[in-house]
Amino acid sequence: MxxxxxxxxxxxxxxxxxxxxxxxxxxxxxxxxxxxxxxxxxxxxxxxxxxxxxxxxxxxxxxxxxxxxxxxxxxxxxxxxxxxxxxxxxxxxxxxxxxxxxxxxxxxxxxxxxxxxxxxxxxxxxxxxxxxxxxxxxxxxxxxxxxxxxxxxxxxxxxxxxxxxxxxxxxxxxxxxxxxxxxxxxxxxxxxxxxxxxxxxxxxxxxxxxxxxxxxxxxxxxxxxxxxxxxxxxxxxxxxxxxxxxxxxxxxxxxxxxxxxxxxxxxxxxxxxxxxxxxxxxxxxxxxxxxxxxxxxxxxxxxxxxxxxxxxxxxxxxxxxxxxxxxxxxxxxxxxxxxxxxxxxxxxxxxxxxxxxxxxxxxxxxxxxxKAEKGKLEPRSLFFYWDRKYPTLYQNMAIQKGDFRLVAHADFDANLEDFEFFNFRKDQSEKDNITSENLGLVEGLKAEMDEIYTELIQSENIMNQAFIHVGTAFENPVYLNRNDAGGDRGIWAQEEIFGKWYVKTEKAKYNLRFKFIKAVPAKGKLILELGSVVYQQSQLEATDWIEMKNVEIPAFEGDLIPFYQAEGKRIFPFWVEVERMN
CATH class of the missing domain: 3.40.720.10 (Alkaline Phosphatase, subunit A)
Known part of the structure; x- marks a missing residue:
């Protein structure tokens, strides 16, 4: 039993x-x-x-x-x-x-x-x-x-x-x-x-x-x-x-x-x-x-x-x-x-x-x-980077292969001596830069870093940015939020900042509601740009919500750019609700 x-x-x-x-x-x-x-x-x-x-x-x-x-x-x-x-x-x-x-x-x-x-x-x-x-x-x-x-x-x-x-x-x-x-x-x-x-x-x-x-x-x-x-x-x-x-x-x-x-x-x-x-x-x-x-x-x-x-x-x-x-x-x-x-x-x-x-x-x-069938995998390189918006060549980049790590915090035309090189098996804390003693290894890893970086920044989905699809049966209304907004670097909760959303729209009539962080000044105008198509609507009262109704939007792929203009200011909405009406 x-x-x-x-x-x-x-x-x-x-x-x-x-x-x-x-x-x-x-x-x-x-x-x-x-x-x-x-x-x-x-x-x-x-x-x-x-x-x-x-x-x-x-x-x-x-x-x-x-x-x-x-x-x-x-x-x-x-x-x-x-x-x-x-x-x-x-x-x-x-x-x-x-x-x-x-x-x-x-x-x-x-x-x-x-x-x-x-x-x-x-x-x-x-x-x-x-x-x-x-x-x-x-x-x-x-x-x-x-x-x-x-x-x-x-x-x-x-x-x-x-x-x-x-x-x-x-x-x-x-x-x-x-x-x-x-x-x-x-x-x-x-x-x-x-x-x-x-x-x-x-x-x-x-x-x-x-x-x-x-x-x-x-x-x-x-x-x-x-x-x-x-x-x-x-x-x-x-x-x-x-x-x-x-x-x-x-x-x-x-x-x-x-x-x-x-x-x-x-x-x-x-x-x-x-x-x-x-x-x-x-x-x-x-x-x-x-x-x-x-x-x-x-x-x-x-x-x-x-x-x-x-x-x-x-x-x-x-x-x-x-x-x-x-x-x-x-x-x-x-x-x-x-x-x-x-x-x-x-x-x-x-x-x-x-x-x-x-x-x-x-x-x-x-x-x-x-499954303990193999003690090690074949040697390979791992690439790391981080910078805002897009990778910046040799800024906060690293490549790791075997026991070694090459770290870059340097200008685009850096010399080999400008890179940091570590044997992390012997130096877990990456404190001892051994670049000068290993220029041959540094040169080889830098060449791999260059190759991977060049390949990745030319990726199809980087060259052709992912769009937000507006007007489909899968999502209606669509909410365009600040996290998904492009434009100026570091766009966050600012009011006077250039922002936009990359969208693909279906041809239809839409109602759009624009939410602002706080009430925008009275006697201004809301402007909505979609490529060559531009709409304008006057606003007489101060408010944190503005609605544009029955807007004819064509089939379009590109930047949707909204802003409120008043008192010499251009104010970017906090978010936009886009609802297809037909």
Whole structure:
């Protein structure tokens, strides 16, 4: 007689393997947190933050200890969903109109639909807020998200005006429609994800649980903050602080709030994992956990250099945990270099799904490592960059191959000596620049950096920007928000700034409503430009809402440019609602 040991899944004891062997199509849960750095876990050496659920998970998982992502949010998510460098997908920024992924991209959700997976996203998307780039357009059956890069940000206009309560009782977007929710955002996303799991029966599911925490604004329930109110976050730096990180009083307070948000996430994951056990699907489910980049604020980051936005390892190295012992066996560490680009190819390989042949997939399958069939992958280069709007040659760029990293913070015509070169195996903190002793290796990696950079900035979806499609049956009305607006660099909540949206319109009559941050002056005029077609409407009274009715808009692809002109000012709307009327 065979006995089964029933232990709660959140403790990560294993169920006995079924006599029928590995499930052909396992459930897949991909969990990602936002701005949670490498040092924000108990299992990575932080003695102050409490992450018991994730600490238990790592004890029963395969841990990649040399795993890399992009320096900021949207690029990481684009690569995660497609297996491609973000620039190939059209993602070049976190706002300024550069966080709209081309609708032609094949996402992980779309790939899994080929195996009849039920797919759901809960939390942060950050790859476009309008058709054809929303999650529901890119393979997700169930979608509960906030807009833009974060709740409380200008692009997420349904939470922006809540100020210091933007993470509480929010209006979110459920399958493209605004809905009011009660509670704290991380709790809401986790609860809805658990309901999604509960609603699945015989159909395998793909759950993308993409927490927006601990991203700013650092709002957290008081009960969690109380756990950290009296700690000194700089204490954890005393053991390892090669770069002499100094924490201001604000940094310390930010860290307390971050740690509180992290512990809240950990508690929510405990509930989610317990649901798998309750439903009896724990050992038929693969759980993947990671974060999207380094920490935004100054705090412990495992003695690495840099943080969010930086191409040093502190900005791009994060944990990766893979829990699926039925296929991959017991816990162990893998030190081989891996990246966010590899997640889609790995899942495709596991399920024997063919990758698309009409585009370049930059990632590689990690299955040989996960199944311990191979100790190392073939040597390859990983390219990193971050700058606003478009990549700037040799500004905040890096390339990594084998044990070496070449980092660029230099002018376009830089000499080899202007680059930094590190052996990160010997110098984990990237403190010892060994360029002068290794000019031959530097020259070779620089040549690769040049080649990859040139290829990526000429990508089809960079040369031909993704548009917002207006007037279709898939989305009406369409909301044009500040996150998706191009124009001046650094466009955010400013009033007097040049902005625009790149759109494709269907020929029809439209009503347009223009929302301004505050009331615009009286006796002005609203001007709407679509290429050579220009409309003007006078405004006699001061107001923060202006409506243009029955506007005949032609079939058009290009820049939609609205502004209000009065008293010598040109004021850009905060958002625009465009509704097709016929």
């Amino acid at each position: 065979r006995y089964l040991l029933f232990v709660p899944f959140w403790c990560f004891s294993l169920f006995a393997i079924s006599a029928y062997g590995q499930r052909e199509n396992p459930n897949i849960i991909l969990i990602i947190t936002d701005d949670q750095g490498y040092g924000d876990f108990g299992f990575t050496g932080n003695t102050l933050v409490k992450t018991p659920t994730l600490d238990a998970l790592v004890a029963r998982s395969i841990e990649f200890t040399n795993y890399y992502v992009s320096p900021v949010c949207a690029p990481t998510r684009a690569s995660l969903m497609t297996g491609r460098y973000s620039l190939r997908t059209g993602i070049r920024d976190t706002y300024n109109g550069g966080a709209i992924m081309a609708g032609s991209e094949l996402t992980l959700a779309e790939l899994l639909k080929q195996r009849n997976y039920k797919t759901g996203i809960f939390g942060k998307w950050h790859l476009g807020d309008s058709y054809p780039s929303r999650p529901m357009d890119q393979g997700f059956d169930e979608s509960l998200i906030h807009l833009s890069g974060g709740m409380g940000q200008v692009g997420d206009f349904t939470t922006y005006f809540q100020g210091d309560r933007s993470y509480f009782d929010p209006v979110l977007w459920h399958n493209g429609k605004q809905e009011k929710y009660t509670g704290y955002c991380s709790d809401i996303f986790a609860e809805q994800a658990i309901d999604f799991i509960s609603s699945t029966e015989d159909q395998p599911f793909f759950l993308y649980l993409s927490f927006n925490a601990p991203h700013t604004p650092l709002q957290v329930p008081e009960s969690y903050y109380e756990k950290y109110r009296n700690i000194d976050p700089s204490d954890v730096l005393t053991a390892v602080n090669t770069h002499n990180i100094l924490m201001s009083d604000k940094d310390k307070e930010d860290a307390r709030r971050v740690y509180a948000m992290v512990t809240n996430i950990d508690d929510n994951l405990k509930k989610l994992f317990y649901q798998l056990e309750e439903k009896g699907i724990a050992d038929d489910t693969m759980v993947i956990f990671m974060t999207d980049n380094g920490p935004q604020q100054a705090r412990f980051v495992g003695d690495m250099r840099g943080r969010k936005g930086s191409v040093y390892r502190g900005g791009v190295r994060v944990p990766l945990l893979v829990h699926y012992p039925k296929a991959f066996g017991q816990s162990r560490k893998i030190d081989e270099t891996a990246a966010h680009l590899d997640i889609l190819p790995t899942i495709a390989d596991l399920l024997d799904l063919p990758l698309p042949m009409d585009r370049k997939i930059d990632g590689e399958s990690l299955i040989p490592l996960l």
